[in-house]
Amino acid sequence: MKGSEAIIESLKVAGVEVVFGLPGGMVIPLYDALYDSDLKHFLVRHEQGAAHMADGYARATGKTGVCIATSGPGATNLVTGIANAYMDSTPMVAITGQARSDLIGTDAFQEADITGITEPIVKHSYLIKNPNDISRIFKEAFYIASTGRPGPVLIDIPADMQLAEIDYKPAGKIDLPGYKPTLKGHKKQIISAAKAIAAAEKPVFYAGGGIITAGADKELLAIAKLMKIPVTTTLMGLGGFPEDNDLSLGMLGMHGTGYANYAVTHSDLLIGVGARFDDRVTGKLATFARHAKKIHIDMDPAEISKNIAIDIPIVGDARDVLAGILAELKKMKRDPKKTAQWLDQVIAWKKKHPLHYKDEKGSIMPQFVIEEVNRITKSNAILCTDVGQHQMWSALFYKHLKPRHWISSGGLGTMGFGFPAAIGAKVGCPDKTVIDIAGDGSFQMNIQELATAVCYDIPVVVCILNNGFLGMVRQWQELFWSKRYSETVISCQPDFAAVAEAYGALGMTITKKQDVGDAIRTAIKSKRPAVLDFRVKPEENVFPMVPAGKSIDEMIGGHKT
Amino acid sequence: MKHTLSVLVENKPGVLARVAGLFSRRGFNIDSLAVGITENPDVSRMTITVDAEEHPIEQVTKQLHKLINVIKITDLDAEKTVARELALLKVKSDAKTRAEVMQLAKIFRAQILDVSRKTITIEITGTFEKIDALEQLLQPHGVVEIVRTGRIAIERGEK
Ligand SMILES: Cc1ncc(C[n+]2csc(CCOP(=O)(O)OP(=O)(O)O)c2C)c(N)n1
Ligand SMILES: [Mg+2]
Numbered sequence: 001m002k003g004s005e006a007i008i009e010s011l012k013v014a015g016v017e018v019v020f021g022l023p024g025g026m027v028i029p030l031y032d033a034l035y036d037s038d039l040k041h042f043l044v045r046h047e048q049g050a051a052h053m054a055d056g057y058a059r060a061t062g063k064t065g066v067c068i069a070t071s072g073p074g075a076t077n078l079v080t081g082i083a084n085a086y087m088d089s090t091p092m093v094a095i096t097g098q099a100r101s102d103l104i105g106t107d108a109f110q111e112a113d114i115t116g117i118t119e120p121i122v123k124h125s126y127l128i129k130n131p132n133d134i135s136r137i138f139k140e141a142f143y144i145a146s147t148g149r150p151g152p153v154l155i156d157i158p159a160d161m162q163l164a165e166i167d168y169k170p171a172g173k174i175d176l177p178g179y180k181p182t183l184k185g186h187k188k189q190i191i192s193a194a195k196a197i198a199a200a201e202k203p204v205f206y207a208g209g210g211i212i213t214a215g216a217d218k219e220l221l222a223i224a225k226l227m228k229i230p231v232t233t234t235l236m237g238l239g240g241f242p243e244d245n246d247l248s249l250g251m252l253g254m255h256g257t258g259y260a261n262y263a264v265t266h267s268d269l270l271i272g273v274g275a276r277f278d279d280r281v282t283g284k285l286a287t288f289a290r291h292a293k294k295i296h297i298d299m300d301p302a303e304i305s306k307n308i309a310i311d312i313p314i315v316g317d318a319r320d321v322l323a324g325i326l327a328e329l330k331k332m333k334r335d336p337k338k339t340a341q342w343l344d345q346v347i348a349w350k351k352k353h354p355l356h357y358k359d360e361k362g363s364i365m366p367q368f369v370i371e372e373v374n375r376i377t378k379s380n381a382i383l384c385t386d387v388g389q390h391q392m393w394s395a396l397f398y399k400h401l402k403p404r405h406w407i408s409s410g411g412l413g414t415m416g417f418g419f420p421a422a423i424g425a426k427v428g429c430p431d432k433t434v435i436d437i438a439g440d441g442s443f444q445m446n447i448q449e450l451a452t453a454v455c456y457d458i459p460v461v462v463c464i465l466n467n468g469f470l471g472m473v474r475q476w477q478e479l480f481w482s483k484r485y486s487e488t489v490i491s492c493q494p495d496f497a498a499v500a501e502a503y504g505a506l507g508m509t510i511t512k513k514q515d516v517g518d519a520i521r522t523a524i525k526s527k528r529p530a531v532l533d534f535r536v537k538p539e540e541n542v543f544p545m546v547p548a549g550k551s552i553d554e555m556i557g558g559h560k561t
Numbered sequence: 562m563k564h565t566l567s568v569l570v571e572n573k574p575g576v577l578a579r580v581a582g583l584f585s586r587r588g589f590n591i592d593s594l595a596v597g598i599t600e601n602p603d604v605s606r607m608t609i610t611v612d613a614e615e616h617p618i619e620q621v622t623k624q625l626h627k628l629i630n631v632i633k634i635t636d637l638d639a640e641k642t643v644a645r646e647l648a649l650l651k652v653k654s655d656a657k658t659r660a661e662v663m664q665l666a667k668i669f670r671a672q673i674l675d676v677s678r679k680t681i682t683i684e685i686t687g688t689f690e691k692i693d694a695l696e697q698l699l700q701p702h703g704v705v706e707i708v709r710t711g712r713i714a715i716e717r718g719e720k
Binding site: 144 | 578627628630
């Protein structure tokens with residue numbers, strides 16, 4: 001068997017069904033082996049697209065996403081996608097071709113030290129130097145990518161390794177002495193957490209992406225209901241708690257809801273689960289949840305007490321730990337009225353600081369488009385986003401009900417992520433309606449993947465909230481830089497609908513509020529890739545907003561006027 | 562505060578780069594780093610000295626643990642460890658001062674490795690402080706070059 005065939009075999013052993021990629025000189029042998037296999041390959045138009053598709057596929061399905069690129073420029077084109085997966089802990093295996101092993105280090109044609117380049121942004125990486133290692137390395141790579149705190153693993157494979165004749169042996173048992181993720185939470189800590197929860201009068205759950213990774217949403221809901229604890233989620237945690245539940249506070253942080261930020265600020269117990277106390281969440285650290293005792297449940301020990309001191313740390317799988325806490329709570333004497341006053345306070349905050357926007361006659365408000373998407377899809381679509389204001393409106397004005405239905409670039413904030421991620425999500429979940437809320441700036445960063453969507457007939461609906469600006473940056477300039485709009489006006493905008501049509505997709509331009517709903521319905525019904533260019537109010541802002549460096553209860557625009 | 566981290570790693574390509582990269586990325590300066598194989602050829606030991614406060618050192622240790630090839634990390638307790646470093650010093654010295662330099666070396670139980678018309682090369686093993694002390698005493702003669710291995714350390718046996 002050839003090395004390249006061993007790679008395909010190893011992918012099958014790992015349960016891989018689809019891969020996203022684009023060939024080149026140093027992966028011709030691999031693509032030759034792929035030619036005869038039944039793996040489904042999606043040819044992209046730019047390798048960054050392949051990485052984001054693999055990422056979107058992984059987030060929607062929970063499986064490990066796979067992307068392939070050739071050496072040199074192909075590999076470097078993956079870098080943003082790998083960094084994005086790393087920051088958001090997406091399980092991904094990235095395969096790159098490499099110059100022949102005897103040429104490595106000689107600045108050979110299309111040689112790039114991709115293991116070196118990606119070293120800070122991968123969970124692990126391999127450079128294959130012996131073709132007999134292929135099956136073992138692939139097995140390890142998928143195991144590492146998908147277990148513990150997931151993340152991207154890169155496998156760099158010199159061309160001669162793909163060509164070598166080997167005696168293929170399936171990989172044996174995994175032996176990684178330095179990699180032993182802790183799954184089970186410490187019993188004593190679980191009991192302490194349960195006691196603290198039972199004793200709290202003003203508790204709040206602060207749930208992150210770990211809830212979704214661990215599949216811990218049911219356990220979270222069960223504890224919240226049992227103890228009557230309000231729940232706020234991070235951007236990554238959206239869908240981890242149903243927002244139609246009265247206990248939901250929506251998102252917290254820089255663009256969080258007023259009530260979430262007030263609740264966290266005034267809580268006496270903050271229960272962080274699968275979240276990492278990121279600066280976009282905490283604002284000024286010194287004042288974040290300053291009255292609260294803090295419990296932190298996380299898979300990654302390095303996240304605990306990284307930014308903020310934790311009173312009860314629990315390392316482990318969120319689902320396992322929450323199930324343990326739930327069991328303890330059920331055994332305990334509980335006072336069902338304990339949080340009653342607190343919940344009244346939360347309701348009062350919700351009344352006083354609801355999410356809102358001012359409708360403007362003659363304009364399509366961007367928030368309205370999101371509300372329409374929500375209404376028409378009955379909150380049941382997989383919603384992907386790019387990065388900017390439209391992302392925050394999607395987070396705030398869509399009702400997130402289920403895990404793995406919200407796909408957005410959180411940690412890295414990668415413009416251009418949404419559309420390819422949506423394609424990947426649709427590939428993974430063909431029966432779902434997949435909507436990408438895009439910015440007019442962001443969409444142009446991976447617009448070429450329209451070809452991929454059309455070519456493979458992947459009916460993703462792109463809703464561009466076209467404000468003619470790099471809106472989020474413009475908002476900062478408006479609020480903090482005396483409206484000096486330095487390079488945030490996007491002039492020379494293309495006619496997006498025409499571009500879509502030119503690629504063979506459905507294109508529509510929507511300029512009137514009353515046409516918004518019909519356009520969305522038509523696009524979904526068409527079962528074609530579609531681009532809806534909504535000309536929204538150009539200078540609308542995302543509120544509430546916590547200015548940089550402020551406490552999260554010092555929001556601007558959080559009051560209804 | 563100075564910490565001596567004893568890090569057991571799998572003897573795999575790229576490990577040194579990963580470990581060193583992690584320190585610089587997290588904003589740490591490595592004072593010294595010594596790597597060598599252990600009694601098990603599949604495992605190497607890195608002895609890393611860094612100057613850092615308690616909280617950041619805990620962070621970097623946790624981050625180090627996340628490297629797949631890192632097996633074990635011990636922040637060695639100075640009281641319970643023996644630490645040594647080896648240094649080679651080339652000192653200016655001619656016929657007039659040779660005896661004095663050699664005398665100093667002798668007091669420090671250092672070895673003379675090489676003598677030339679204008680220099681003497683000395684090998685010294687000891688603690689960081691001992692090497693510093695000898696270096697300072699030799700400074701007036703003129704230290705032409707100094708090469709140090711960086712600290713290695715081992716925990717004392719059980720009492
Ligand atoms: C690749 C990349 N480049 C730059 C930025 C900085 N940035 C953050 S939001 C934003 C504006 C995005 O504009 P658009 O996609 O039109 O979205 P809007 O904010 O207008 O909704 C920019 C430039 C980024 N996040 N990613
Ligand atoms: Mg815009």
